[in-house]
Amino acid sequence: MDGYMHYYMFDGYGYPYGGWIWMAVFWIVQLIVAFFIFRDAKEHGTNPVLWFILVIIPAIGWLFLVLYVIFRVLDSGSGSPGEGSSEKSASAREILDQRYAxxxxxxxxxxAMKEELSR
Structure with a gap:
């Protein structure tokens, strides 16, 4: 009797009261989070498949989610000196063109300003 009550009390999954529903909700949330991590990693040039797999792993996926966010915050603050310089000069050139127009x-x-920017 004890095994019977224990199994059905937790619906067979360890989640009381509709365990399969809670497990489905957990997996849906996990997949949605992993999908957004995949898109963000793809946009920022990191390995999206690796981060998707790491975030989708049960129990430790949330740890990898926190690590991903920490890496993204640290990465957004640091950039190589050459990175983004062409964007800044293009942006400055556009502003210069707009001011002239x-x-x-x-x-x-x-x-004179255009010549200065080209250096």
């Missing part, structure tokens, strides 16, 4: 600066100022 709006008539805020003269042709001489525009040419």
């Amino acid at each position: 709006a008539g805020e600066i003269t042709t001489d100022e525009y040419n």
